[in-house]
Amino acid sequence: MPGRPSASRRSVLRGAAATPLAGLGLTACSVPGAGGSVAATPTAPVELGADSEVAKGSAKLYRDHDVVVGRDAHGTLKAYSTVCTHAGCPIDRLQGTTLICPCHGSEFDALTGKVVRAPATEPLNALPVRTANGKIVAGPGA
Numbered sequence: 609m610p611g612r613p614s615a616s617r618r619s620v621l622r623g624a625a626a627t628p629l630a631g632l633g634l635t636a637c638s639v640p641g642a643g644g645s646v647a648a649t650p651t652a653p654v655e656l657g658a659d660s661e662v663a664k665g666s667a668k669l670y671r672d673h674d675v676v677v678g679r680d681a682h683g684t685l686k687a688y689s690t691v692c693t694h695a696g697c698p699i700d701r702l703q704g705t706t707l708i709c710p711c712h713g714s715e716f717d718a719l720t721g722k723v724v725r726a727p728a729t730e731p732l733n734a735l736p737v738r739t740a741n742g743k744i745v746a747g748p749g750a
């Protein structure tokens with residue numbers, strides 16, 4: 609929605625001049641409903657990579673598609689949107705099988721989608737996932 613860029617810019621500049629250090633600790637996180645761009649999650653099946661890339665008990669983060677794919681101990685693939693359920697930031701870090709949100713530090717289990725560290729309280733959104741011709745395909749309708 610078009611805003612009043614000159615007015616808000618003046619406000620920002622005035623605020624910045626009055627408190628020059630106030631904004632330095634803020635993150636560039638996108639918040640749904642705040643007018644910024646929100647990370648997207650697949651709305652159709654997307655081909656992610658080779659099935660062999662995800663070993664049992666491991667996970668792989670596909671940043672370009674905001675999807676993580678994990679394979680449990682039984683060999684079953686799981687896929688989740690990596691749009692953080694706290695305030696919509698795209699999660700960009702996978703340490704082992706733990707996803708870490710850059711905005712406020714929420715952590716999720718990439719094999720189950722569950723929250724393992726607040727402030728998020730809701731699990732990641734699960735996505736359908738399958739393999740086709742040796743490739744992992746995830747997203748609605750997969």
Ligand code: FES
Pocket residue numbers: 637692693694695696697709710711712713714727728
């Ligand atoms: Fe706040 Fe992810 S958006 S922890």
